[in-house]
Structure formats: structure tokens, C-alpha cells
Amino acid sequence: MSFDLVLFGGTGDLAWRKLMPALFQAFRHGTLPEGGRIIGVGREDLGSTQYRARMQARFENVDLAKRPSAEEFAQFAALIEFVRMDLSKPDDYAQLAATLQARNADTVVMYVATAPALFTTVCEQLAAAGLNTPKTRVVLEKPLGHDLASNREINRTVRKFFEEKQVFRIDHYLGKPAVQNLFALRFGNALFEPLWRREHIANIQITIAEELGVESRGAFYETTGALRDMVQNHALQLLCAIGMEPPINSHADAIRDEKLKVLRSLKPWTQESLTQDVVRGQYAAGAIDGDKVPGYREEAGVNPQSNTETFVALRTEISNWRWAGVPFYIRTGKRLAGRDARIVVNFRPTPHAIFNATMGVANSLVINLQPKDGLELHLLAQGPSNRQNRNAATQVLAPVQLDLDFDKRFGAERVGAYERLLLDVIDGRLNLFVRSDEQEEAWRWVEPILDNWAADAQGPRLYAAGTWGPSASSAMIARDGYCWSEES
Ligand code: BG6
Numbered sequence: 138m139s140f141d142l143v144l145f146g147g148t149g150d151l152a153w154r155k156l157m158p159a160l161f162q163a164f165r166h167g168t169l170p171e172g173g174r175i176i177g178v179g180r181e182d183l184g185s186t187q188y189r190a191r192m193q194a195r196f197e198n199v200d201l202a203k204r205p206s207a208e209e210f211a212q213f214a215a216l217i218e219f220v221r222m223d224l225s226k227p228d229d230y231a232q233l234a235a236t237l238q239a240r241n242a243d244t245v246v247m248y249v250a251t252a253p254a255l256f257t258t259v260c261e262q263l264a265a266a267g268l269n270t271p272k273t274r275v276v277l278e279k280p281l282g283h284d285l286a287s288n289r290e291i292n293r294t295v296r297k298f299f300e301e302k303q304v305f306r307i308d309h310y311l312g313k314p315a316v317q318n319l320f321a322l323r324f325g326n327a328l329f330e331p332l333w334r335r336e337h338i339a340n341i342q343i344t345i346a347e348e349l350g351v352e353s354r355g356a357f358y359e360t361t362g363a364l365r366d367m368v369q370n371h372a373l374q375l376l377c378a379i380g381m382e383p384p385i386n387s388h389a390d391a392i393r394d395e396k397l398k399v400l401r402s403l404k405p406w407t408q409e410s411l412t413q414d415v416v417r418g419q420y421a422a423g424a425i426d427g428d429k430v431p432g433y434r435e436e437a438g439v440n441p442q443s444n445t446e447t448f449v450a451l452r453t454e455i456s457n458w459r460w461a462g463v464p465f466y467i468r469t470g471k472r473l474a475g476r477d478a479r480i481v482v483n484f485r486p487t488p489h490a491i492f493n494a495t496m497g498v499a500n501s502l503v504i505n506l507q508p509k510d511g512l513e514l515h516l517l518a519q520g521p522s523n524r525q526n527r528n529a530a531t532q533v534l535a536p537v538q539l540d541l542d543f544d545k546r547f548g549a550e551r552v553g554a555y556e557r558l559l560l561d562v563i564d565g566r567l568n569l570f571v572r573s574d575e576q577e578e579a580w581r582w583v584e585p586i587l588d589n590w591a592a593d594a595q596g597p598r599l600y601a602a603g604t605w606g607p608s609a610s611s612a613m614i615a616r617d618g619y620c621w622s623e624e625s
Contacts, residue, residue, distance in 0.1 A: 139172035139242040140563050145259055146250035147177025153195040159555035161205055164213050168560055177219045188219035224255055230266035246562050248276040257294040264298035276305045276562055279370050285580040292573040305562050310371040311569040312554030315506040319378050334459045340619050342466045342481040343375050346473040348425050355438025362445045367469040369583045376465055379480055380455045389567035400578035404454040406585040415586055416609045418448030420472040423602030430602045444596040447471045450610035464617055472602035478506035481622040492534055514539040
């Protein structure tokens with residue numbers, strides 16, 4: 138099967154940091170279908186040779202193990218061309234159409250990794266140039282809009298020219314091996330299903346913590362913030378993966394129907410819950426790994442009086458038979474104490490305690506997304522024997538854990554998130570992409586939070602870089618009698 142992959146935003150940060158390295162990995166692993174061509178599109182006046190040279194220089198920033206040798210690069214570069222385009226000019230699309238028609242590949246992927254403001258223009262112009270044929274697939278990067286209205290507007294325009302099955306909305310968290318493992322864990326094993334419900338689960342915590350600050354993206358982040366950047370998409374997709382009902386089969390729509398039901402079941406916000414169950418924070422100066430780092434308001438491209446949040450913690454519930462009353466806590470932020478993405482499922486304590494020492498201690502399942510990728514099952518076991526303490530009532534049980542490290546177990550065979558997703562687009566598999574109705578529902582749910590913040594002059598609570606966010610985040614969860622997993 139031959140394919141052309143057209144990468145709009147071909148000289149952008151995402152192309153250099155994620156997409157080209159991922160395509161190279163697929164090429165190296167022999168999974169990139171043969172007969173492929175990759176066309177970088179950008180405004181600059183570059184020839185293909187210059188573009189390849191620039192890419193080779195960028196590969197120097199990639200982890201050594203993922204960097205091509207000179208020979209590998211030469212082979213990979215043979216697939217790559219550059220086309221200069223001004224995305225607002227119809228003539229430039231006509232020229233692109235001529236380039237594509239000359240080869241007439243079986244599949245044409247249009248990867249729109251540009252500023253979101255250009256999404257609708259690109260789709261309209263592609264259609265005007267006759268490039269919306271049934272063999273075309275469009276990939277849209279997040280953020281898809283700024284709120285529900287703008288998201289709908291993008292989806293409406295895209296739908297005018299492409300069918301839903303041609304549209305691949307990326308949420309790269311769905312491509313992470315740990316997230317696919319979560320589906321495998323839940324729907325490939327019978328063990329957890331009977332326990333996966335309100336009768337046995339006390340609470341679920343989703344944390345996506347980053348050590349990095351906003352880096353060079355200050356201007357973008359100013360108008361985005363953590364709620365739009367991480368919660369509306371990545372964190373809610375994780376919540377869906379944890380909370381959804383078993384789909385009737387593994388087809389894309391069966392999975393997406395179940396995720397949509399979760400989003401529709403999220404407890405609606407009230408003025409009270411908006412005040413009590415949502416914490417917004419912003420990092421102040423602090424230290425990461427012993428090095429001083431500036432506060433958010435001192436970052437390049439950021440307003441010194443900015444109220445943009447770099448941290449969000451919230452509490453919600455899924456109002457259905459399985460989950461009613463179980464708190465789901467979501468927390469994400471930049472410049473936190475560690476890079477750590479994990480989901481913690483805390484089970485209820487035993488209904489009747491015969492070991493005093495275990496009072497209040499519950500079992501938990503930890504799904505580690507990064508930096509490690511694996512599963513930990515935390516249990517209590519008979520500790521080292523203690524001669525003074527042979528009475529069961531005062532026996533000291535020791536916490537132990539079953540630890541599955543997927544990186545060690547499957548190491549070399551693991552496929553990175555973007556690599557996996559790009560191959561899925563080329564193959565036309567939609568399972569790990571977000572449908573428009575899911576995305577709109579997620580926007581609908583986060584919008585009251587945005588509106589509430591817009592009306593709240595108090596602004597975000599500051600936290601020192603290198604900590605776990607404002608203390609209000611721990612206070613929020615403590616009100617339910619729980620604590621974040623790193624505090625337990
Ligand atoms: C992106 C956000 O979607 O995800 C970034 O825009 C964030 O702000 C990134 O840093 C985190 O992704 P990962 O895979 O590094 O956890």
C-alpha cells in the first residue's frame with residue numbers, strides 16, 4: 138500500500154520533536170509501509186535537500202538510542218520532500234495537488250500540525266483543490282478550539298468536506314503503551330471486573346505531573362492554561378479509559394460510544410462544587426532538582442500579571458450505577474515535584490478488621506504511565522515474623538507490592554505514542570482517536586470551570602516550583618478523608 142503523508146507545520150516544533158522521530162522509528166522497525174513518501178510543508182523557502190539537512194541537525198537532539206546512523210538517515214531521508222506553501226493561497230494547494238496526483242498513492246494523510254487557527258482554512262482549501270477524496274485522511278492536533286463553540290465550529294467545517302471516518306483527532310495519551318495496557322488489563326482479564334465498581338473502590342486518582350515549565354511556549358500557554366492543555370483532553374481520556382463500560386467489541390465506534398457515555402455521566406458543576414472541588418494554581422519561582430527556576434509570570438511570552446493556571450486539581454464523579462458516589466480526582470501541573478503520570482485505584486478497606494495494624498489501610502492498584510510504564514498491586518502481607526507479636530490482633534502487616542515493569546518485560550518491542558498513532562492513521566484504524574462528539578462533550582464539561590475562573594478576580598493560587606502544587610489541592614481531597622498517593 139503506497140501512501141503520501143503531508144505534514145502541514147513541517148518546520149514546527151511538533152514535527153521536529155515528535156513526528157519525524159516517530160516516523161523514523163517506524164521506518165527503523167520496518168513497520169512503516171513500503172512505498173511511502175513524507176512531504177513536509179512550510180512557509181520557508183527551502184529545497185528538499187535543505188529540509189533534510191535541517192532535519193538531520195534536529196535528530197541530534199533525539200535520545201541516542203533513537204537517533205539514526207548516517208546510513209539510516211540517508212535511507213529515511215530518501216522518503217522525504219519539502220513543499221513550500223502559504224496556507225492561505227489557493228494556488229499553493231493546486232501545486233500540492235499536482236505533486237500528489239503525479240504519484241497517485243493509495244492513501245493520502247494530511248497531518249495538520251499548525252496553529253489551530255489554520256485548521257478550517259486548510260480543510261477548506263484542501264477541498265477547493267479537490268484533495269478531499271475518499272482516500273484522504275485528515276489528522277488534527279490538539280488543541281481543537283478554545284471552548285465548546287470554537288470546537289464545534291472546527292468540527293462543523295471539517296464535516297463539510299470529510300466524513301467522520303476520515304478524521305483522526307489526536308490525543309497522544311491514547312497512544313501511550315500504558316493506556317493500551319489499561320484497556321488490556323480491564324477487558325482482557327476477568328480478574329478485575331467484579332471489583333471495578335463502587336462497592337469495592339473507594340476513590341480513583343489521576344495524576345499527570347510534569348517537572349518542565351512552559352519552556353519556549355509561553356505565548357501559546359498564556360491563552361491556553363492547564364485546563365485546556367491537559368484536562369479537557371488527556372486527563373479526561375484517562376478517566377474514560379478507567380471508568381467506561383466494557384465495549385461490545387474492539388471497533389472504534391464501540392469504544393468511543395462507551396467513552397462518550399462516561400463524559401455524559403460526569404457530574405454537572407454547581408456553584409458550590411466549582412468553588413470547593415476545583416483548585417487552580419500557578420507556579421512561582423522555586424527549585425527543580427536543586428536548580429533554581431523562575432516563576433510562570435517571569436517566563437518569556439508571559440504577562441507579568443498573568444492569571445493563567447499551570448496547575449489544576451479537581452474532584453468529580455461519574456453518575457451511573459457502577460460509579461455513583463466514588464470520587465475521581467484529577468490533578469495535573471507544570472513545575473511539580475516530579476515527572477509522574479499515574480492512575481491510582483484505591484480499594485475499600487476490609488469490611489471487618491481482624492488485624493489492628495491494618496485499620497484504615499486499603500489495597501491499591503497503581504497504573505504507571507510515565508516515566509515508568511507498569512502496574513503495581515499494593516497489598517498487605519505477613520511481615521517478618523516477630524516473636525513478641527504473635528497475637529493476630531496486634532500483628533503488624535507489611536505493605537508489599539506486585540510490580541510489573543512493562544518496559545523491562547517488553548522493552549525493545551514497545552512502540553512510542555506518536556509512532557503507534559501515525560501507523561494507525563496510515564492503516565486507517567480509528568480506535569485510538571477521539572470522535573467529535575466526545576470532544577464536544579469534554580468541552581461542555583470544562584466550560585463552567587473556565588467561566589467561573591473568568592468571573593473570579595482572586596486568580597490562581599501560587600505554588601513554589603518543585604512542589605506538588607497549592608496546599609488547597611491536598612485540602613480538597615482531605616475533605617473526603619483521603620490523601621494524594623504520594624502523601625500516603
Ligand atoms: C501536550 C501539552 O499535549 O502534552 C504539553 O500541550 C505537555 O503542555 C505534553 O507538556 C505532555 O505530554 P507527555 O507525553 O510528555 O506527558
